[in-house]
């Protein structure tokens with residue numbers, strides 16, 4: 001089938017590439033000329049495991065191309081996937097400017113039946129708005145020869161860091177659609193990805209739009225819940241990792257996503273929780289539960305700074321070495337990463353910072369052009385550091401050479417913002433480790 005994917009960011013690029021890998025003819029369209037140029041040369045503008053290889057293969061095979069020319073791509077495609085950003089607007093709700101302007105441009109280029117698939121995360125009612133925008137343009141431009149179309153909701157559940165794998169082997173595909181013929185088309189399109197027996201879940205459009213926000217808000221709630229449990233653990237001397245094992249073994253609860261840490265971040269949870277709160281509130285539903293989730297998360301982003309100031313009430317001359325800046329491992333994405341709040345807090349107190357992240361330093365350099373010493377490997381950051389702070393649990397930070405770490409550092413304090421280390425293990429190397437909710441350890445610098 002011929003497919004156009006509008007927006008070639010984390011979602012759009014992975015969507016386009018994976019559909020091409022399944023044999024479809026795909027054109028990725030973006031307004032960012034530099035991005036399209038790079039993509040056309042087979043260069044991925046973002047880091048996602050496995051993506052580069054698929055990109056090369058499918059461009060070479062002639063199944064995947066990139067363009068800034070939306071009209072031409074629409075004229076050659078049956079399916080138009082909209083995967084542009086829906087950032088947080090000034091009042092916390094999702095900003096639909098790009099989705100709606102793309103819808104109008106698509107309509108202007110339609111010369112026959114098309115299926116417009118909204119893959120961006122959008123509030124309930126957006127597909128209806130998209131339909132209205134398209135109808136409006138079609139009425140104006142093609143009064144004599146009506147063009148028919150369907151709008152489908154198809155929220156994306158891929159996770160950055162394993163986006164290709166998630167798209168190729170989804171645990172479910174959610175489709176909101178009112179036309180049964182389009183249901184069949186969508187099933188056909190996704191069938192090759194669901195040989196594992198996982199379902200395409202067909203539903204009405206409103207439910208589909210809500211499913212995405214409900215899912216992200218629920219996951220954010222799990223994290224904030226564990227962070228609250230961790231705060232109690234710290235007070236009473238319990239270990240949140242033990243509590244996690246005990247709780248998560250109950251199949252009704254489950255272990256995934258039951259982690260205390262430095263707070264959630266990234267391009268989705270923070271904005272989606274806020275947008276969901278705005279949606280509920282606009283319908284008169286009290287969204288206090290999710291407001292609390294966000295409040296706990298904001299508190300949690302202060303965990304590292306609090307621990308540093310507990311250990312060093314006068315931070316003059318202090319140096320903090322940071323491992324990791326991406327909002328999670330296996331991505332270069334730093335949008336709304338907890339590291340940004342942590343670094344800002346340290347810089348405000350004039351604390352020196354050195355940082356290493358395998359993929360995210362370019363993104364952090366744009367946010368912090370000054371004030372951070374970026375290093376090319378995890379050990380270089382440690383020279384004369386008083387504190388080592390783990391913010392992203394990249395695999396290469398899992399088993400460091402603690403003797404080498406101790407030898408390079410001036411201080412002895414390791415702040416484990418992702419609960420990757422055992423305090424007893426580090427103690428045997430003469431280091432003092434403080435995790436999140438792992439008991440009441442008073443670290444002596």
Ligand SMILES: NC(=O)c1ccc[n+]([C@@H]2O[C@H](COP(=O)([O-])OP(=O)(O)OC[C@H]3O[C@@H](n4cnc5c(N)ncnc54)[C@H](O)[C@@H]3O)[C@@H](O)[C@H]2O)c1
Pocket residue numbers: 006007008009010011012029030031032035083084085086098101102119120121122156157158159160267268
């Ligand atoms: N990133 C994720 O992990 C993830 C997961 C699931 C869903 N989502 C949702 O998918 C959507 C896209 O997210 P993303 O992370 O891929 O965003 P992104 O910012 O990485 O990419 C968006 C792309 O759209 C392009 N764009 C903007 N306006 C355009 C226009 N008018 N025409 C053509 N291109 C345009 C931008 O240049 C950019 O390349 C959002 O709604 C997001 O909430 C994201």
